[in-house]
Amino acid sequence: MSKTLRTGILVLLISLLLTSFSAATAGPMDSLKVTVDEVMQVLKASELDQDLKREKLSTTIRGAFDFASMAQRILARNWKKASPQERQQFTALLSALMEKSYIGNIEAYTDEKVAFVKERIKKNNAAIDTLILTDSKEIPVSYRMLLRDGDWKVYDVIVESVSFVNSYRSSYGEIIKKNGMTGLLAKMEEKLTQLQEQ
């Protein structure tokens, strides 16, 4: 074996090693695909009853979303003014409400397919464009993701150009203006009990 060949093989091995290191964290689209597949599988599982389905969906969603980041983006300027206790309470209430709302909305889509269209990554942020394909139309759903401790987590869902974070920032912002942070938290609490009773 010639010296250059041996060198070549070694370089190849080293570069393989390097690429495998960088591929250790799954890309944002791949991790989103896993989540969406899991959700679709649960929705289609006819042998599971409603409660068990919701429980499974809840676990999947809690693992895939970064509710802390979502909460901070929604409160925006109000986040800085809020006390640590208020922040914590808001994040907890928001994640519970988002989960209910997400599950409630997704349950209407059972036999639809999801197409993954495009992935854009800028440093620790990613935008994944998908399409929900129904019989009559295509609904564009885009996800915004963030790299946290090696995992890509969703912090915003944009359906037909309507961002969840923006809608909540706008409506919660108005409520804070009128009723203050305590008022908002009380209303969120009230909504959650109302949803849990149903």
Place this chain on the structure above:
Amino acid sequence: MKYILLLLSATLLFSLPVKPLLAAEAPASVTSTAGSEDDFETDPFADEETEQLQVYDPLEPVNRGIFWVNDKLYFYLLKPVARGWRLVPEPARTSFDNVFSNLATPVRLANSLLQFKFKAAGIELCRFFTNSTVGLGGLFDIASENNLPKSDEDLGQTFGHYGLGSGPYLILPILGPSNLRDGVGRIGDSFLDPLPYSLRDDEVIVTKVFDAENKLSLDKDTYEGIKKHEIDPYLFIRSAYEQNRAAKVRK
């Protein structure tokens, strides 16, 4: 051995991210704190479609009043009818919707032309001829299946395209969320609707109601979802409407 070391160091050097190193030398970056809180504030995709929209709503009390009436109308009249209409198989209802969409071609065509979107205008023409003939009078959207996508254009978007702001937010009776710009646009677009030119007034109304009920039957209970999950549905819908319209204007 010397070569290997040289190559190894070269590979390592190139695999290092060069940009952050250069940025660290710039004195300006020293002032920006790299705290965890700031990570959230910087969103590289924020400028695309997720920027915050402040909705101008000086008529809020009046709007909320009409919103309340529309809500009752929806739950006690419009939705029950649409739910009954769901007994008709979905493919049939989709076909009815396609016919109305095909008849609305003049609106999309004219507004594409007004915005100098000639490719979209050409596609609209192709769509109209394809769907009216092969698609059996618009019953089947053959064009969409053959990569001729519908371009969602209306006069409100044309106004927006030329820089006109949306003006005060409005809730229209029965029709729902709108704003001054889009409301005026609706009136303008109605002149391009072929129905009033070919049907009597009462026939036009019946046809319009049928179209709306058919659309409602195809909708996956969006309003019910919002009503159930949101603390203040009025505020949520207001923000959603303006975000959606702003994105359509940008496209």
